[in-house]
Amino acid sequence: MSHGWKVTVIVVAVAAMVSTPLVWLMNGPDGGQFIGASVQAAVGIVALLWAILQHPQRQPQDRVSQTGVAHAEDGGTAHTGIKRPGGRGRGAATARRTGKATARGRHSSAGTGIDHG
Structure with missing residues (x-):
């Protein structure tokens, strides 16, 4: 409940x-x-x-740790953590020791950790 x-x-x-x-x-x-x-x-x-x-409902938990390296070029997207577009999703989200993310070129993006974008 x-x-x-x-x-x-x-x-x-x-x-x-x-x-x-x-x-x-x-x-x-x-x-x-x-x-x-x-x-x-x-x-x-x-x-x-x-x-x-009544016990509280269990919320999902998103966890990521020790991810690899991600590269994006020429409009691409690289992310080594958790993506929750528009802040969607319930429960906890934890990102630890995420890998490096790099972006090169126009309209490219990269991120680590938790992305609410």
């Missing part, structure tokens, strides 16, 4: 546990209202516990 959904479930659970049962119990409940308030509070507690005990 993502963090956003976890927070949402927790807020709704707390609201369910507090809102209606509190109103019913403050106005002198009859038997049906007391049972309804108890059931609603129990469902809120179960939802709260369920949300708290």
